[in-house]
Amino acid sequence: MKNDFNEPRSFWIKRWFEDNWQLIAVVGLIALLLWIMTLPTEPDSQLKKLESMSQQLEKIRTQNDEMIKVLNDIKTQSQSKPLSQQAPKKTISGNASTYSEQGCLGCDKDRIMANGQPLDDDRRTVAIACRYDNGRCRLAFGLGTEVKIINAKTGVAAVATATDTFGGIHGRIADLSLATAQAVGCTGTPCAINITQ
Numbered sequence: 329m330k331n332d333f334n335e336p337r338s339f340w341i342k343r344w345f346e347d348n349w350q351l352i353a354v355v356g357l358i359a360l361l362l363w364i365m366t367l368p369t370e371p372d373s374q375l376k377k378l379e380s381m382s383q384q385l386e387k388i389r390t391q392n393d394e395m396i397k398v399l400n401d402i403k404t405q406s407q408s409k410p411l412s413q414q415a416p417k418k419t420i421s422g423n424a425s426t427y428s429e430q431g432c433l434g435c436d437k438d439r440i441m442a443n444g445q446p447l448d449d450d451r452r453t454v455a456i457a458c459r460y461d462n463g464r465c466r467l468a469f470g471l472g473t474e475v476k477i478i479n480a481k482t483g484v485a486a487v488a489t490a491t492d493t494f495g496g497i498h499g500r501i502a503d504l505s506l507a508t509a510q511a512v513g514c515t516g517t518p519c520a521i522n523i524t525q
Contacts, residue, residue, distance in 0.1 A: 422501035423518035441492035455492035480520035486511035
């Protein structure tokens with residue numbers, strides 16, 4: 329470097345940069361690297377997103393487990409209650425008569441019920457009255473439904489299966505098999521009953 333102090337200041341600055349360009353480049357690279365290191369890197373941000381998603385999934389799984397436990401508790405409670413304490417889904421009230429293999433008016437010769445099975449006096453079954461709507465039979469309880477028959481006077485109850493239908497003549501809501509009638513204490517006709525599901 330020439331020791332000429334008569335040169336203008338800009339000359340000296342230019343000279344200093346020319347002589348020290350390597351040092352300037354190294355300092356610049358170090359500054360750039362330090363700046364890059366402070367920036368969030370892509371893998372780190374993806375890792376944070378995955379951790380966040382994992383925490384959310386764990387929270388959902390925990391809530392799901394709690395909901396399943398509550399539903400199982402409800403199911404257990406409803407199954408553990410006696411039939412008399414469970415809230416009925418549907419109730420109909422009215423008079424019933426009995427029908428048997430010997431005294432079945434309107435039955436075919438083989439005593440086949442609407443469900444395709446023969447009438448059996450020893451099984452707790454019930455024929456549900458049809459309520460006609462535009463010529464179609466509407467049943468309060470479908471065939472195969474287990475219903476609770478309750479003697480309206482005594483409160484005695486028994487479970488029977490709806491296996492048959494009938495025309496609902498004389499305001500009756502059901503025809504009880506002999507076994508069902510005996511179970512609820514309906515010895516005379518008509519017998520006032522309630523039917524619940």
